[in-house]
Amino acid sequence: MSVKKNEIYTVEIVDNGYSGEGIAKIEGFTIFVPNAIKGEKVKIIIVKVLTSHAFGKIVEIIETSKYRKESDCTTYKRCGGCSLRHIEYKETLKMKQNAVQSLVNKTLKNKIEVQETLGMENPLNYRNKAQYPIGTSKDGKPIMGVFANRTHEIIPINECCIQDKQAEKVAKFIFDFIVKNNISIYDENTGKGLIRHIVTKIGKKTNEIMCIIVINGTQIPKEKELVEDITTKFNNVKTVVKNINMKNTNVILGKENINLYGDGYITDKLGEYTFKISPLSFYQVNPVQAEKLYNIGVEGANITKDNVVFDLYCGIGTISLFMAKYAKKVYGIEIVEEAIEAAKENANINGVENAEFIAGDVEFVLDDLINNKFVKPDIVMVDPPRKGLDNKSIENILKIMPKRLVYISCNPATLVRDLAKLEESFMVDFIKPVDMFPFTSHVECCSVLYLKN
Numbered sequence: 001m002s003v004k005k006n007e008i009y010t011v012e013i014v015d016n017g018y019s020g021e022g023i024a025k026i027e028g029f030t031i032f033v034p035n036a037i038k039g040e041k042v043k044i045i046i047v048k049v050l051t052s053h054a055f056g057k058i059v060e061i062i063e064t065s066k067y068r069k070e071s072d073c074t075t076y077k078r079c080g081g082c083s084l085r086h087i088e089y090k091e092t093l094k095m096k097q098n099a100v101q102s103l104v105n106k107t108l109k110n111k112i113e114v115q116e117t118l119g120m121e122n123p124l125n126y127r128n129k130a131q132y133p134i135g136t137s138k139d140g141k142p143i144m145g146v147f148a149n150r151t152h153e154i155i156p157i158n159e160c161c162i163q164d165k166q167a168e169k170v171a172k173f174i175f176d177f178i179v180k181n182n183i184s185i186y187d188e189n190t191g192k193g194l195i196r197h198i199v200t201k202i203g204k205k206t207n208e209i210m211c212i213i214v215i216n217g218t219q220i221p222k223e224k225e226l227v228e229d230i231t232t233k234f235n236n237v238k239t240v241v242k243n244i245n246m247k248n249t250n251v252i253l254g255k256e257n258i259n260l261y262g263d264g265y266i267t268d269k270l271g272e273y274t275f276k277i278s279p280l281s282f283y284q285v286n287p288v289q290a291e292k293l294y295n296i297g298v299e300g301a302n303i304t305k306d307n308v309v310f311d312l313y314c315g316i317g318t319i320s321l322f323m324a325k326y327a328k329k330v331y332g333i334e335i336v337e338e339a340i341e342a343a344k345e346n347a348n349i350n351g352v353e354n355a356e357f358i359a360g361d362v363e364f365v366l367d368d369l370i371n372n373k374f375v376k377p378d379i380v381m382v383d384p385p386r387k388g389l390d391n392k393s394i395e396n397i398l399k400i401m402p403k404r405l406v407y408i409s410c411n412p413a414t415l416v417r418d419l420a421k422l423e424e425s426f427m428v429d430f431i432k433p434v435d436m437f438p439f440t441s442h443v444e445c446c447s448v449l450y451l452k453n
Contacts, residue, residue: 003054005046013040018099019441020083031056037065067091073161080149082439093117096443100433103416115432123438126286130163132171132198134185142185144175167200174198186216197252203268204287208238210266212279214245227261238262241279273321273350286436293434294322297406300448301379303327310377312362313384317343324355332357333365363392381406388414394421405449
């Protein structure tokens with residue numbers, strides 16, 4: 001093999017990969033180069049060589065892409081969160097469209113043209129949830145920040161361009177209180193120390209803030225004083241929660257929550273609907289784009305008042321409620337019981353009476369609805385986890401044969417894989433990427449399929 005570790009080469013970047021990394025070839029051998037852009041000529045040093053490919057690091061940019069921009073963040077290369085921060089925003093949208101198109105071209109018989117990625121007018125400070133690990137630096141000082149990419153080293157961070165500014169200020173205020181009062185900080189090597197994480201959630205429309213302090217214990221020193229200070233300084237903090245996590249685990253939140261202030265939840269609005277957000281409930285991190293994504297799905301489904309809709313993997317019922325407005329009846333199915341309880345509560349809050357939520361394994365619930373209760377859906381909506389649909393779910397959809405299928409996906413690779421399994425019976429009408437996480441490599445897609453014949 002001609003490519004050797006620690007050797008320096010000059011290469012042309014011929015493409016960008018799915019995570020935004022540059023792709024170069026040396027005598028046909030693939031080299032992945034982080035932070036390089038298609039069309040650039042760069043000098044690289046090889047840092048790792050595997051049998052099928054190698055990884056290089058930029059030493060010098062000889063010819064610069066017109067899409068390269070000065071980054072507005074000093075830590076993005078180390079934290080790995082915004083891997084596209086060095087590229088003009090509009091170009092990142094094209095890159096995401098091309099990445100999905102490439103998967104379509106390789107996998108589907110029907111080489112459908114992927115629509116343009118729907119971006120944000122303002123792709124900054126869009127996140128409504130922040131999770132800050134607390135630790136100590138090499139010189140023993142307390143630090144709050146983000147984990148360096150693929151490590152558990154904490155990088156102190158002054159300002160994150162994608163986090164909500166208000167929620168960031170609240171987290172810093174809590175951290176300063178911890179430092180000022182010498183409250184012990186968790187050490188994941190020894191399992192000792194108290195404060196593990198500070199988590200904030202904010203309702204983007206309501207402006208309500210939740211603070212969650214994750215501790216390796218049961219009591220925070222000066223707890224009452226801390227709560228009083230937070231709520232005096234920030235009058236839109238609606239609840240402060242103490243989360244107990246005494247396990248040696250990478251999972252941030254433990255299962256036990258104790259309300260120190262407020263009711264233990266905040267609310268936010270998506271479209272015309274109000275949703276309750278608790279410490280453990282899943283809620284879209286970018287509600288501005290989530291609303292657009294759901295509307296694309298609802299419009300594409302072309303729901304009428306005669307239609308029965310099945311919403312599989314319905315979570316807390318967000319898209320079920322969006323669809324209920326147009327449908328005769330919506331059945332939301334989800335295996336997580338707490339999510340179903342939240343979905344029922346969200347339906348009550350919004351006065352939606354034609355949505356029924358059922359907790360259980362999708363396969364068994366579907367079997368009961370179809371074969372015992374004789375309910376047949378006209379439209380099926382799926383929003384599965386990153387691993388996509390399992391074979392049983394696909395078999396169930398092919399048994400039901402709904403007129404229309406709406407597939408919302410957070411992973412284009414599994415989306416296109418699943419569409420390939422469905423395209424003999426269904427026609428893929430469109431695939432629309434939506435930029436839920438600007439400047440990161442992630443892309444969400446909405447696809448609508450129609451039953452053939």
